[in-house]
Amino acid sequence: xxxxxxxxxxxxxxxxxxxxxxxxxxxxxxxxxxxxxxxxxxxxxxxxxxxxxxxxxxxxxxxxxxxxxxxxxxxxxxxxxxxxxxxxxxxxxxxxxxxxxxxxxxxxxxxxxxxxxxxxxxxxxxxxxxxxxxxxxxxxxxxxxxxxxxxxxxxxxxxxxxxxxxxxxxxxxxxxxxxxxxxxxxxxxxxxxxxxxxxxxxxxxxxxxxxxxxxxxxxxxxxxxxxxxxxxxxxxxxxxxxxxxxxxxxxxxxxxxxxxxxxxxxxxxxxxxxxxxxxxxxxxxxxxxxxxxxxxxxxxxxxxxxxxxxxxxxxxxxxxxxxxx
Numbered sequence: 001x002x003x004x005x006x007x008x009x010x011x012x013x014x015x016x017x018x019x020x021x022x023x024x025x026x027x028x029x030x031x032x033x034x035x036x037x038x039x040x041x042x043x044x045x046x047x048x049x050x051x052x053x054x055x056x057x058x059x060x061x062x063x064x065x066x067x068x069x070x071x072x073x074x075x076x077x078x079x080x081x082x083x084x085x086x087x088x089x090x091x092x093x094x095x096x097x098x099x100x101x102x103x104x105x106x107x108x109x110x111x112x113x114x115x116x117x118x119x120x121x122x123x124x125x126x127x128x129x130x131x132x133x134x135x136x137x138x139x140x141x142x143x144x145x146x147x148x149x150x151x152x153x154x155x156x157x158x159x160x161x162x163x164x165x166x167x168x169x170x171x172x173x174x175x176x177x178x179x180x181x182x183x184x185x186x187x188x189x190x191x192x193x194x195x196x197x198x199x200x201x202x203x204x205x206x207x208x209x210x211x212x213x214x215x216x217x218x219x220x221x222x223x224x225x226x227x228x229x230x231x232x233x234x235x236x237x238x239x240x241x242x243x244x245x246x247x248x249x250x251x252x253x254x255x256x257x258x259x260x261x262x263x264x265x266x267x268x269x270x271x272x273x274x275x276x277x278x279x280x281x282x283x284x285x286x287x288x289x290x291x292x293x294x295x296x297x298x299x300x301x302x303x304x305x306x307x308x309x310x311x312x313x314x315x316x317x318x319x320x321x322x323x324x325x
Contacts, residue, residue: 005030005295006072008100010065010079010088011056012036012043016320017278018080018288019046025288033072035065042320056084062091069100076295078103078252078272085110085271101204103251103291105271112247113269117158117186126246128239129265131258132189137179140187141172154188155179164223191267193260197225198240199273199280200253201287204294209244211287212237212304213280215313224275230283230311237304239264252287279313 007022009015012034022032023046034047037055044050051068054061069077077100079085088095089107096102104110112118116133123130132149134140135158143149155178156166165182168190169175179185194216201211214236215228240255243266254274256267273287281287284307290300 003075004073005075005292007032007292007295008065008069008072008074008077009034009043009047010077011081011084012047012050013041013080014043015080015273016043016046016318017281018273019043021278021281021286021288022292023048025286025292030075031072033068033074035068045320045322056081056087062087062094066094066098069095070098074100076101076103076291078291080273082114082270082272086114101295103204105250105253106248109248109250110271113271114159116156116160116188116268119269122247123266128243129263131191131265131267134187135185137175137187140175144172149189152190154190155185156188157182158184158186166223191258191260191265193258193265195220195267196231196236196257196259196264197228197274197276198236198255198257199277199285199287200240200244200249200255201290201300202244202249202251202253203290203300204251205297206299207248207250208299208302209241209304210300210302211285211290211306212240213283213285213307215276215279217276218312221315225279225313226315228276228279228313230279230307230309232305232307232309236264239266241304251291276313279311280307282313283307283311 019032019034031048034044034050035053036044037053039052053064079088085104088102088104089110092102117135120130120133152168152170155169197215197217199213203210215230217225218227220226252273254270258265258267293300
Protein backbone atom coordinates (compact mmCIF):
# COMPACT_ATOMS: atom_id res chain seq x y z
CA UNK A 1 0.00 0.00 0.00
CA UNK A 2 1.27 3.47 -0.88
CA UNK A 3 2.35 5.65 2.02
CA UNK A 4 0.21 8.69 2.83
CA UNK A 5 1.40 12.01 1.49
CA UNK A 6 1.09 14.52 4.32
CA UNK A 7 1.73 18.16 3.42
CA UNK A 8 2.54 20.94 5.88
CA UNK A 9 1.59 24.53 4.99
CA UNK A 10 3.30 27.09 7.23
CA UNK A 11 1.94 30.55 8.10
CA UNK A 12 -1.32 29.78 6.33
CA UNK A 13 -3.03 33.01 7.45
CA UNK A 14 -6.00 33.78 5.21
CA UNK A 15 -4.93 31.57 2.30
CA UNK A 16 -7.86 29.17 2.69
CA UNK A 17 -8.02 28.38 -1.03
CA UNK A 18 -4.49 26.94 -1.07
CA UNK A 19 -5.37 24.62 1.82
CA UNK A 20 -8.62 23.59 0.12
CA UNK A 21 -6.85 22.86 -3.19
CA UNK A 22 -4.28 20.56 -1.56
CA UNK A 23 -7.03 18.70 0.32
CA UNK A 24 -8.97 18.25 -2.91
CA UNK A 25 -5.94 16.95 -4.81
CA UNK A 26 -4.87 14.56 -2.05
CA UNK A 27 -8.42 13.17 -2.00
CA UNK A 28 -7.88 11.29 1.25
CA UNK A 29 -4.45 9.91 0.30
CA UNK A 30 -2.84 12.04 2.97
CA UNK A 31 -3.45 14.98 5.27
CA UNK A 32 -3.04 18.72 4.86
CA UNK A 33 -1.61 20.15 8.08
CA UNK A 34 -1.31 23.88 8.73
CA UNK A 35 0.46 26.17 11.17
CA UNK A 36 0.14 29.81 12.16
CA UNK A 37 1.13 31.95 15.13
CA UNK A 38 -2.48 33.12 15.54
CA UNK A 39 -5.40 30.89 16.42
CA UNK A 40 -7.54 33.33 14.44
CA UNK A 41 -5.88 32.51 11.12
CA UNK A 42 -8.92 31.23 9.19
CA UNK A 43 -7.01 28.88 6.87
CA UNK A 44 -6.03 26.77 9.91
CA UNK A 45 -9.56 25.44 10.10
CA UNK A 46 -9.77 24.16 6.53
CA UNK A 47 -6.90 21.73 7.21
CA UNK A 48 -7.15 18.15 8.46
CA UNK A 49 -5.03 19.14 11.46
CA UNK A 50 -3.43 22.38 12.62
CA UNK A 51 -0.86 23.69 15.11
CA UNK A 52 -0.49 27.07 16.76
CA UNK A 53 3.23 27.86 16.78
CA UNK A 54 5.43 30.76 17.97
CA UNK A 55 6.29 33.64 15.62
CA UNK A 56 8.91 32.69 13.07
CA UNK A 57 11.62 34.87 14.62
CA UNK A 58 11.31 33.36 18.10
CA UNK A 59 13.97 31.04 19.46
CA UNK A 60 13.32 27.36 18.85
CA UNK A 61 10.86 27.95 15.99
CA UNK A 62 12.74 25.78 13.49
CA UNK A 63 12.97 22.89 15.95
CA UNK A 64 9.20 23.05 16.50
CA UNK A 65 8.55 22.85 12.74
CA UNK A 66 11.01 19.96 12.32
CA UNK A 67 9.31 18.17 15.22
CA UNK A 68 5.87 18.60 13.62
CA UNK A 69 7.30 17.17 10.39
CA UNK A 70 8.77 14.12 12.15
CA UNK A 71 5.76 13.36 14.32
CA UNK A 72 3.27 13.73 11.45
CA UNK A 73 5.31 12.01 8.72
CA UNK A 74 5.30 15.18 6.59
CA UNK A 75 6.43 14.55 3.00
CA UNK A 76 6.49 18.19 1.84
CA UNK A 77 6.57 21.58 3.54
CA UNK A 78 5.91 25.01 2.07
CA UNK A 79 5.33 28.51 3.41
CA UNK A 80 2.99 31.25 2.27
CA UNK A 81 5.01 34.19 3.68
CA UNK A 82 8.28 35.62 2.43
CA UNK A 83 10.55 35.59 5.54
CA UNK A 84 9.89 31.90 6.14
CA UNK A 85 11.02 30.95 2.64
CA UNK A 86 14.59 31.88 3.54
CA UNK A 87 14.36 29.72 6.67
CA UNK A 88 13.14 26.70 4.68
CA UNK A 89 15.74 27.18 1.94
CA UNK A 90 18.61 27.68 4.39
CA UNK A 91 17.66 24.53 6.29
CA UNK A 92 16.73 22.41 3.26
CA UNK A 93 19.07 19.54 4.19
CA UNK A 94 17.69 19.34 7.73
CA UNK A 95 14.21 18.76 6.31
CA UNK A 96 15.43 16.30 3.68
CA UNK A 97 17.23 14.32 6.38
CA UNK A 98 13.87 13.57 8.04
CA UNK A 99 12.13 12.76 4.75
CA UNK A 100 10.45 16.13 4.18
CA UNK A 101 10.83 17.96 0.86
CA UNK A 102 10.89 21.79 1.18
CA UNK A 103 9.00 23.21 -1.82
CA UNK A 104 11.22 26.23 -2.32
CA UNK A 105 14.12 27.46 -4.45
CA UNK A 106 17.72 27.34 -3.23
CA UNK A 107 18.71 29.85 -0.54
CA UNK A 108 20.77 32.14 -2.78
CA UNK A 109 17.89 32.38 -5.27
CA UNK A 110 15.36 33.13 -2.52
CA UNK A 111 17.58 35.87 -1.12
CA UNK A 112 17.99 37.41 -4.58
CA UNK A 113 14.19 37.55 -4.97
CA UNK A 114 13.93 39.54 -1.73
CA UNK A 115 16.62 42.02 -2.79
CA UNK A 116 14.80 44.18 -5.34
CA UNK A 117 17.90 46.12 -6.35
CA UNK A 118 19.95 42.92 -6.54
CA UNK A 119 17.28 41.44 -8.83
CA UNK A 120 17.39 44.60 -10.98
CA UNK A 121 21.17 44.19 -11.40
CA UNK A 122 20.75 40.49 -12.23
CA UNK A 123 18.20 41.33 -14.92
CA UNK A 124 20.39 44.03 -16.47
CA UNK A 125 23.52 41.84 -16.36
CA UNK A 126 21.65 39.01 -18.10
CA UNK A 127 20.17 41.17 -20.87
CA UNK A 128 16.59 41.21 -19.60
CA UNK A 129 14.55 44.40 -19.77
CA UNK A 130 14.13 45.74 -16.26
CA UNK A 131 12.46 48.69 -14.58
CA UNK A 132 15.08 51.44 -14.10
CA UNK A 133 16.05 51.49 -10.41
CA UNK A 134 18.32 53.50 -8.12
CA UNK A 135 19.63 53.16 -4.58
CA UNK A 136 21.73 56.33 -4.96
CA UNK A 137 19.25 59.21 -4.92
CA UNK A 138 21.91 61.70 -6.07
CA UNK A 139 22.43 59.65 -9.25
CA UNK A 140 18.66 59.62 -9.69
CA UNK A 141 18.49 63.43 -9.36
CA UNK A 142 21.22 63.79 -12.02
CA UNK A 143 19.32 61.49 -14.39
CA UNK A 144 16.16 63.55 -13.83
CA UNK A 145 18.08 66.72 -14.76
CA UNK A 146 19.24 65.25 -18.10
CA UNK A 147 15.87 63.64 -18.89
CA UNK A 148 16.83 59.97 -18.51
CA UNK A 149 13.98 59.49 -16.02
CA UNK A 150 11.07 61.68 -14.94
CA UNK A 151 8.55 61.94 -12.12
CA UNK A 152 6.39 60.29 -10.94
CA UNK A 153 8.50 57.42 -9.56
CA UNK A 154 8.01 54.80 -6.86
CA UNK A 155 10.03 54.81 -3.65
CA UNK A 156 10.02 51.41 -1.95
CA UNK A 157 12.10 49.27 0.43
CA UNK A 158 14.91 47.30 -1.21
CA UNK A 159 13.60 44.37 0.83
CA UNK A 160 9.87 44.18 1.48
CA UNK A 161 6.57 42.60 0.47
CA UNK A 162 2.83 43.32 0.17
CA UNK A 163 3.61 46.85 -1.11
CA UNK A 164 4.39 47.99 2.47
CA UNK A 165 5.98 51.48 2.55
CA UNK A 166 5.73 51.76 -1.25
CA UNK A 167 4.96 55.32 -2.28
CA UNK A 168 4.35 57.03 -5.61
CA UNK A 169 6.14 60.39 -5.49
CA UNK A 170 6.12 63.44 -7.74
CA UNK A 171 8.98 65.60 -6.50
CA UNK A 172 12.49 65.69 -5.07
CA UNK A 173 11.05 66.99 -1.80
CA UNK A 174 8.91 63.87 -1.40
CA UNK A 175 11.90 61.62 -2.16
CA UNK A 176 13.93 63.43 0.53
CA UNK A 177 11.17 63.06 3.11
CA UNK A 178 10.94 59.30 2.55
CA UNK A 179 14.72 58.74 2.50
CA UNK A 180 14.98 60.67 5.79
CA UNK A 181 12.14 58.66 7.31
CA UNK A 182 13.17 55.13 6.26
CA UNK A 183 16.40 53.22 5.67
CA UNK A 184 17.36 50.98 2.74
CA UNK A 185 15.07 52.50 0.12
CA UNK A 186 15.24 52.42 -3.66
CA UNK A 187 13.71 54.56 -6.40
CA UNK A 188 11.98 52.81 -9.28
CA UNK A 189 10.69 54.12 -12.58
CA UNK A 190 6.91 54.43 -12.90
CA UNK A 191 5.75 52.05 -15.62
CA UNK A 192 2.82 53.40 -17.59
CA UNK A 193 1.72 50.11 -19.11
CA UNK A 194 -0.18 46.89 -18.54
CA UNK A 195 0.67 44.79 -15.48
CA UNK A 196 0.74 41.01 -15.74
CA UNK A 197 1.29 38.18 -13.30
CA UNK A 198 2.59 34.69 -13.97
CA UNK A 199 2.17 31.63 -11.75
CA UNK A 200 5.02 29.27 -12.59
CA UNK A 201 6.07 25.78 -11.50
CA UNK A 202 9.53 24.29 -11.95
CA UNK A 203 9.57 20.54 -11.37
CA UNK A 204 11.36 19.69 -8.10
CA UNK A 205 12.88 16.53 -9.60
CA UNK A 206 13.74 17.41 -13.21
CA UNK A 207 14.33 21.14 -12.53
CA UNK A 208 12.43 21.79 -15.77
CA UNK A 209 9.79 24.50 -16.18
CA UNK A 210 6.46 22.66 -16.57
CA UNK A 211 3.70 25.23 -16.01
CA UNK A 212 3.03 28.91 -16.71
CA UNK A 213 -0.28 30.66 -16.09
CA UNK A 214 -0.37 34.30 -17.18
CA UNK A 215 -2.99 36.89 -16.34
CA UNK A 216 -3.52 40.59 -16.90
CA UNK A 217 -4.05 42.36 -13.60
CA UNK A 218 -7.17 44.49 -13.64
CA UNK A 219 -7.20 45.61 -10.00
CA UNK A 220 -4.78 45.26 -7.08
CA UNK A 221 -5.40 45.33 -3.31
CA UNK A 222 -2.63 45.39 -0.65
CA UNK A 223 -0.09 44.14 -3.17
CA UNK A 224 -2.22 41.19 -4.29
CA UNK A 225 -4.22 40.63 -7.46
CA UNK A 226 -7.89 41.35 -6.78
CA UNK A 227 -9.28 41.03 -10.33
CA UNK A 228 -7.58 39.53 -13.37
CA UNK A 229 -8.15 37.91 -16.75
CA UNK A 230 -6.19 34.97 -18.21
CA UNK A 231 -4.00 35.66 -21.26
CA UNK A 232 -1.56 33.77 -23.48
CA UNK A 233 1.45 35.21 -25.27
CA UNK A 234 4.28 33.11 -26.71
CA UNK A 235 6.67 36.06 -26.39
CA UNK A 236 5.94 36.27 -22.66
CA UNK A 237 6.27 32.48 -22.25
CA UNK A 238 9.69 32.50 -23.94
CA UNK A 239 10.85 35.35 -21.69
CA UNK A 240 9.79 33.43 -18.58
CA UNK A 241 11.47 30.23 -19.81
CA UNK A 242 14.75 32.09 -20.36
CA UNK A 243 14.55 33.91 -17.02
CA UNK A 244 13.73 30.78 -14.99
CA UNK A 245 16.59 28.84 -16.59
CA UNK A 246 19.20 31.56 -16.01
CA UNK A 247 18.35 32.14 -12.37
CA UNK A 248 17.78 28.48 -11.40
CA UNK A 249 14.37 28.48 -9.71
CA UNK A 250 12.68 25.43 -8.16
CA UNK A 251 9.06 24.86 -7.23
CA UNK A 252 6.49 27.65 -7.18
CA UNK A 253 7.23 31.19 -8.27
CA UNK A 254 5.04 34.23 -8.84
CA UNK A 255 6.36 36.82 -11.32
CA UNK A 256 5.18 40.42 -11.77
CA UNK A 257 5.69 41.83 -15.27
CA UNK A 258 4.90 45.10 -17.05
CA UNK A 259 4.26 45.52 -20.76
CA UNK A 260 5.17 48.92 -22.22
CA UNK A 261 5.25 49.63 -25.97
CA UNK A 262 4.98 45.90 -26.72
CA UNK A 263 8.05 45.09 -24.57
CA UNK A 264 7.95 43.03 -21.35
CA UNK A 265 9.79 44.19 -18.21
CA UNK A 266 10.24 41.78 -15.29
CA UNK A 267 9.39 43.64 -12.09
CA UNK A 268 9.44 41.40 -9.01
CA UNK A 269 9.50 37.69 -8.18
CA UNK A 270 8.00 35.90 -5.17
CA UNK A 271 9.31 32.31 -4.76
CA UNK A 272 5.96 31.05 -3.39
CA UNK A 273 2.26 30.90 -4.25
CA UNK A 274 1.13 34.39 -5.25
CA UNK A 275 -2.06 35.90 -3.88
CA UNK A 276 -3.69 35.53 -7.30
CA UNK A 277 -2.89 31.83 -7.77
CA UNK A 278 -6.53 30.68 -7.32
CA UNK A 279 -7.16 32.11 -10.79
CA UNK A 280 -4.62 29.69 -12.25
CA UNK A 281 -5.98 26.69 -10.35
CA UNK A 282 -9.55 27.37 -11.40
CA UNK A 283 -8.34 27.57 -15.02
CA UNK A 284 -6.73 24.12 -14.73
CA UNK A 285 -3.10 25.00 -13.91
CA UNK A 286 -2.95 22.57 -11.02
CA UNK A 287 0.27 23.27 -9.10
CA UNK A 288 -0.82 21.42 -5.92
CA UNK A 289 -1.26 18.27 -8.06
CA UNK A 290 2.21 18.84 -9.56
CA UNK A 291 3.74 19.15 -6.09
CA UNK A 292 2.02 15.94 -4.95
CA UNK A 293 3.32 14.16 -8.06
CA UNK A 294 6.89 15.30 -7.28
CA UNK A 295 6.59 14.23 -3.65
CA UNK A 296 5.47 10.82 -4.92
CA UNK A 297 8.73 10.59 -6.88
CA UNK A 298 7.26 11.33 -10.31
CA UNK A 299 8.24 13.98 -12.86
CA UNK A 300 5.57 16.32 -14.26
CA UNK A 301 4.92 16.74 -17.97
CA UNK A 302 5.21 20.12 -19.71
CA UNK A 303 1.80 21.86 -19.47
CA UNK A 304 2.89 25.39 -20.34
CA UNK A 305 -0.03 27.42 -21.66
CA UNK A 306 -2.52 24.58 -21.13
CA UNK A 307 -5.49 26.74 -20.14
CA UNK A 308 -8.14 28.98 -21.69
CA UNK A 309 -7.77 32.71 -22.34
CA UNK A 310 -10.38 35.29 -21.36
CA UNK A 311 -11.30 33.72 -18.01
CA UNK A 312 -11.84 36.33 -15.27
CA UNK A 313 -11.12 36.09 -11.55
CA UNK A 314 -12.84 38.35 -9.00
CA UNK A 315 -11.96 38.04 -5.31
CA UNK A 316 -14.53 38.60 -2.60
CA UNK A 317 -14.62 38.29 1.18
CA UNK A 318 -15.73 35.19 3.04
CA UNK A 319 -15.98 34.54 6.78
CA UNK A 320 -14.92 31.66 9.04
CA UNK A 321 -16.83 31.15 12.30
CA UNK A 322 -15.35 29.08 15.13
CA UNK A 323 -16.40 28.46 18.73
CA UNK A 324 -14.06 29.80 21.43
CA UNK A 325 -12.73 27.74 24.33
